[in-house]
Every structure is written in C-alpha cells, then in structure tokens.
Amino acid sequence: MRLTGGRVFDPQKGFVLRDLCLEGETIVSHSGGETVDLSGCYIIPGLTDLHFHGCMGADFSDGDPAGLQTMADYELSRGVTQFCPAGMTLDVPQLEKICRTAADHKKNSTSGSDLVGVNLEGPFLSQAKKGAQNGAWIRDPDPELLLRLKELSGGLVKLVSLAPEAPGAIDFIRKVKGEVTVSVAHTACNYDQALAAFSAGARQATHLFNAMNPFAHREPGPVGAAADSDCRVELICDGIHIHPAVIRAVFKLFGPDRVIIISDSLRACGMPDGQYELGGQDIFVKGPLATLADGTIAGSITDLMGGMVRAVGFGIDLHKAVTAAAVNPAKALGIYDRYGSLDVGKIANVVVLDPDLSLRSVIFHGKAL
C-alpha cells in the first residue's frame, strides 16, 4: 500500500510531504499495489498510552478479561495502537489478578490495540498525596512484591509509581531499576528527596503537578527536581488537570523529547455523565470533569488522542504533541525499535488525521480498519 499526498511525521524533520509505503505488517521504503490519496492529511505513528486506567465502563483494576478487551478495542478505534494500562492502589490478591489478566490477554487476544506493558500506579505511594487512590491499600515499597507481580504479568510490568519519601524507597529504586522503570508519583516529597530518587535511578515523573507538592520559587519540589534531572514527565492534557499555560510551560522547560502526554482516563471515558467506580471508590462525572464525593479530581475522561489534540489547541506545535504522544512513550517503554515512528522496518501502525486534526482512519499492522 502506498499512502500519497499526506504530510508524514518524521521525528527529526517535522512533517514531510512524501509517500509512506506499507508491505504486509511493516513500513517499507518502496511498495506497489494500492495507492491511497491523503492530500492535505497528517500521517502520524499510532499513539502509545502508558497511563490509562479504563474507558467504556471497563477498568484495568477490575482484573476482568472482557473489560481489558473492551479497553484494547476502544484504544485502537481512537488511534492508540499500543497501550500500557495502569492499575490503581489495590490489595495484593487484586494486583496479582490484574497482572495475570494482562498476561492472559497478551497470550490469547487476537484483536484491539497491542498490549505493550502494564503500569502499576501504586501501592507504594504517600497517604498525604493519595489523590483518588484508595489509602487502605497503600504500603511501603517492596521490591520482592514488584518482581513477583512482573513475573505474574509475563514480564509486562514496565512501570511502577513510587513516593520517594516512603520507607526504603531509595533502596527499592536501586534494586528494581534494571527491571522496571520507576516513576515518582503521589508524593509529599521535597526537592532533595525527589532528586535523591532521580539520582538513584527513577526515570519518570507520574502526571506532573498532580498529587505532588507544587513548583514554588523557594521550594521547587519534585517538579524542580525532575527539571534538574533527565527524567521524562507525564502530563495530562485534558485541560482540567493542568492549566493550558502550565502545559505550555512544561513543554518549554522540559523540551518536547521529555514530555509524555497521558490520558489517565477512567472507565467513564467514552461514556455519558453519571456515577462510576474507581479502585473501590465512587466517582462522579459531569462534562469533562470526574471527581470523588469530596470534590477531589479523579482521573480524566479524555482519551490520549483527545488530549493530544487539546494540547495543540492550547498552543503546542503539532509535531511536538505527536512526539509526546507517540515517540516518547514508546521510548519510555523500550518498544521504540518496533513502534512510535514511521521509520522503515517498524510495525505499520499508522494514524491519518484530517487537516482539522479529526481522526480520519487507523491502519493497524498494515491493515486499514
């Protein structure tokens, strides 16, 4: 298949007017066969969501195989061709269950977005900054538990969230950093504590600004420490969690190669307003806002494609936004050799956007959906 006339995403050069050729499941340099005219369209790599709890009534934390399939199908329909679902803070049997469910899905599922990892957002968090996490199941960092969960997941656990001030957190980072990427999250830590975590090997910060101390001029907190390290930072771009001015500031401060746009979406994503459940707690959804009963903002109800397009609406250049939603998360998960760009040899997961950035079509493993 030859896609012609479109503006093709190139990680270094921006958008380039050229043909994109696909053969079987792979991006190639030349191809015969069908030609598709995409004049005026943007052609971008399929996105990767590495912090995504649920959608369409399903939540990864349920440990329900049918629900995980629903999530995979929804993500693919929205151009998120790779996904790494995130578990909440749960009790150990349920953490084991979600890891087994992911392993089984990887083995048995034949449709939907590619499952490329599991993100454990908890249980090694801070009570003081638990946000919408269930405090009853928060526990001290436990490397043996994490490695057991990784094994149960068939190696899919790629990310774990951690509060650097928790007892044993720095030792935990040193022990697991070769196995799983540690992300600073849900933390009451100060600048020095966060910097110690990054120096010990933490490589990411979870939903920057949310559930952590602010970036203040005499107390720079974990945001200042992240800026002084070389970690990547997750950013929710639904326009609810982070003010657009701060989204613009984060892209300037960290540069487009270190920002990862995430959805952090809940089971209510793709659903009408109403009452839903998140990690054993009720949440209330009205318009683009999801809250606990006490008004605490819970996760988002905007999917990754929606968040990426909103970021552009907030003034982020499209090339930078695609870099943050496709290239950087694939690099963070260690899958950039196969996913995350339109380079020759990669899996042909391709998204076509109309000039107004509405989703026109998705090509998955070389086949148009």
Ligand SMILES: [Zn+2]
């Ligand atoms: Zn969170």
